[in-house]
Amino acid sequence: MAKKRYTIKDVARMAGVSVSTVSLVINKKGPVSEETRRKVLHAVHKLDYHPRRVAQGLASQKTGNIGFILTDDHFSLVEPFYTKIFLGTEVEARKYGYYIILTTVPNQFSKEHIPRFLLERNVDGVIMAGRVPEKLIAYIRDMGLPVTLVDYYNRRQKTAAILIDNIEGAYQAVTHLIELGHKKIGFVGGDLSHPSISDRLTGFKKAMEEHGLPIVPEWVITTERNTSVPSGYQAMNTLLKSGELPTAIFACNDAMAIGCLRRLKESGIRVPDQIALIGFDDIDAALQMEPRLSTIHVYKERMGALAMQQMASMLENGEQSTEKVLVPVELVIRESTARKAD
Amino acid sequence: MAKKRYTIKDVARMAGVSVSTVSLVINKKGPVSEETRRKVLHAVHKLDYHPRRVAQGLASQKTGNIGFILTDDHFSLVEPFYTKIFLGTEVEARKYGYYIILTTVPNQFSKEHIPRFLLERNVDGVIMAGRVPEKLIAYIRDMGLPVTLVDYYNRRQKTAAILIDNIEGAYQAVTHLIELGHKKIGFVGGDLSHPSISDRLTGFKKAMEEHGLPIVPEWVITTERNTSVPSGYQAMNTLLKSGELPTAIFACNDAMAIGCLRRLKESGIRVPDQIALIGFDDIDAALQMEPRLSTIHVYKERMGALAMQQMASMLENGEQSTEKVLVPVELVIRESTARKAD
DNA sequence: AAATAGGATCGAAACGTTTCGATCAAAGTT
DNA sequence: AACTTTGATCGAAACGTTTCGATCCTATTT
Structure with a gap:
């Protein structure tokens, strides 16, 4: 049942040329006359020949x-x-x-x-x-x-x-919040040693500064160890305990935003009416939320x-x-x- | 910088044996004395030797x-x-x-x-x-x-x-609904030519029959082309238009269940109070829903x-x-x- | 003591390619 | 006309393993 697979030798024989010539044609190397190229390609086609990767690998020292x-x-x-x-x-x-x-x-x-x-x-x-x-x-x-x-x-x-483009993305997200009239904006992040997160914080700050808005330290949460849903939940918790709330939050990713959202719902705080919330990444879950999450789409x-x-x-x-x-x-x-x- | 990688020859030389013996040791084939085995393994270790897949592949005719x-x-x-x-x-x-x-x-x-x-x-x-x-x-x-x-x-x-185990899973899901006191139970599926779907329908019927409950044709939706969220939405639509509603629905997968849920919410029908809903597959989204979706977990x-x-x-x-x-x-x-x- | 069996080891071929250097013919240069 | 270049093709080595059959040695059987 298992069909016989042809090798480069079979092709060479059929085309009436040497093995090396066949190789040259297949790999489009070296000069080959139009005539032989035709013959070789014809044989390749006829036999449905495909070089075996493993053999190519050994010979060429590339695994593919x-x-x-x-x-x-x-x-x-x-x-x-x-x-x-x-x-x-x-x-x-x-x-x-x-x-x-x-x-x-x-x-x-x-x-x-x-x-x-x-x-x-x-x-x-x-x-x-x-x-x-x-x-x-x-x-x-x-x-x-x-x-x-x-x-x-x-x-x-x-x-x-x-x-x-984390800085630009964060900048856009925060600018969006500002354009909606928000002035009291919080940042929810974690693990600043991760370059992406720290860049997003940078973008946040840049947007705030450019629009002459104050960065309130109590509203910038960077104490969470990671950027998961539970961390977002925790971060929101911290925020809730700190007296006055911001009117908008930029979460450094959607997972944390979802955590925030969950915590806010538990406190009966309505999004976006009472607090606007935006994330980053545009993961699938962002679309499943109620309300559906505004975010920065990443390709x-x-x-x-x-x-x-x-x-x-x-x-x-x-x-x-x-x-x-x-x-x-x-x-x-x-x-x-x-x-x-x- | 690129470290020289040793070959089986180097190992053989170091162990003072032939290449073939090294191969035998490595692949645990053929009889080898304890003595030589030790020597070979020692050399392998010393040189941090690993056979190259591509060479093994060519020789053994197995790609791995x-x-x-x-x-x-x-x-x-x-x-x-x-x-x-x-x-x-x-x-x-x-x-x-x-x-x-x-x-x-x-x-x-x-x-x-x-x-x-x-x-x-x-x-x-x-x-x-x-x-x-x-x-x-x-x-x-x-x-x-x-x-x-x-x-x-x-x-x-x-x-x-x-x-x-689709039949058993569907059977369990429907039995669960029955045990909750439901008697009017609908099935939402699609594309019965897919063995999984038709098996789930079989499990549905089995549970209904064993408990002496009637299978109402109007409540068995199998006209959808596939089993996506929109198909579930559509199927629910059909169900809503057909007069009396069942009190519980078994959707053949979570995606369709989510579609159903979405449609029900639009009509202001509360789940599970007015209609109980169960899916199949236990996809991640099932946990994100409100209410969170009961389902059949698949490993x-x-x-x-x-x-x-x-x-x-x-x-x-x-x-x-x-x-x-x-x-x-x-x-x-x-x-x-x-x-x-x- | 000779014959046999079996275990340990080895050499060499084989796997199917790529690639390098050699060869040869035809074309171009002086 | 002799020499060089260029283009086309080829043969053979190389890649790093596995595996088969041969060989050698030791132990067992007769």
Whole structure:
């Protein structure tokens, strides 16, 4: 039943040329006469020949695979944020003829967690999304493999990266609130050591300052350890206990915004009537909320695709790029933000 | 900077044995004296040697890769149902030393969409999740590759499969409604040609009959083309127009249940007070609803893992299994179902 | 003591490509 | 007319393993 698969030899025989000539034609290298090219391609077609990846790999010392690394918590998250980035990469990879091998590593990374595809030299390059262990980045760079980071950037490692325009996004979100007439605006964030979060805070401050609005320290919550729904809930809790409330809140991501929303509902505070709320990321859940969440849309699939493009060009040039691509975002106005009631 | 990677030759030299002996030790084949085994393993360790996958692949005619195929719409769906199955497979694959290569194919499948990893013979077996083109299954079987289906099963193709216990799940859901005192129960489904959906209808009928309750044709909606949120919305619409309403509804999946809920809210009908509602699948969104959706939990990651196990054993025995594994489900009672008000 | 069996080890072929250097013919240069 | 360049093609080595059959040694059987 299993059909016989032809090899390059069969093609060569059929076309009446040598094996190496067939290889040249297939890989579009070296000069080949129009005549032989035709003959070869005809034979290829006739036999439905496809070179075996594994053989190409051994001979050319390229596997044709790209590793895609996420940390455990990023992938197991309810929100398919990084999953979408992955998908974008996967689809783009196909265009280039690469395979993507996905793996996750624990946040508490140590030597024995080194992905097998690195040990076995089974990838030509690595794309990593989200905050990823420092050591791992260094290890891969050390192997001489090109690296692209997505949605993360570390000042010390000189790698290529695809980044959300966090400052601009936050700026837009806060400006939106200001244009709705809000003057008392709070920031809900966490873990400022993460570059994305601190950038979003920067954007917040920039918008406030440019419009001559005061930044009230009690309304800037940055004590939460992470940026999950429960953290948002907690942060809102803190805010509620601190006397006067702001009239609008910019949460550093949708997950935290959802946490805030939940806490506000429990206190019977109406969104957006009493407090306007805007998030960041535009995860799927933002659309499920009541009210539906205004947010900053992030083009996740696009980011994944861009990472693959960057990787492909590094693979072509054979050198590690340090280019940082800033991907624009888009303000999405839904129901959780409204003109300030007076 | 790029560290030199050692090959099996280096290990052989260091251990003072032949290359073939090293191979025997590493792969735990053939008889090797304890003495040499020690020497070899010591050298392996010392040099941090790992065989290159690509070389093993060529020599052994096994790639070490498993293909994972989804249809486009399954992967781009908002609900990460199949994504979770994929994740389960991926984690399990690591234990066995396999890599997973993910790809999607269009629903309208034709010859030119054959995944590249098949043409290039870059996988040892294929796992497919969800409803998948008939032709593709046949093609792969034809290549002599083992196949496992997840959450889909076609009577004509004799393949292994990991299946949700749909009949039992539906039976439990409906029985739950009956135990709450409901007698007028509706079914919201679509596309009965899909085995999962028709099985869920079977479970519905079984529960109704066993409890001596009538199945009212007007309350059994099976006219929708698919099982999405909008279809659920539409189905509810139909139900609303048909005179008397049931007091409880079993939707064949959570997506449709969400659609129903949305429509009910628009009409100001309270769930669960006026109508109890239960879904199936336990997707993430079920937890986000207000009220939170009662449903039948499906162990998605587990199903993915089981598929990998099945694949591994087929790869070991070198033969296509036709075993069907029925994975149990679990009733999850949340807020959308309540005792019938009288 | 010779014959046999079995365990341990090894050399070499094979897997299916790419790629490098060699060869040869035709065209261009002096 | 001799020499050089260029284009087309090819043969063979190389990639790093696995695996098969051969060989050698030791222990067992007769």
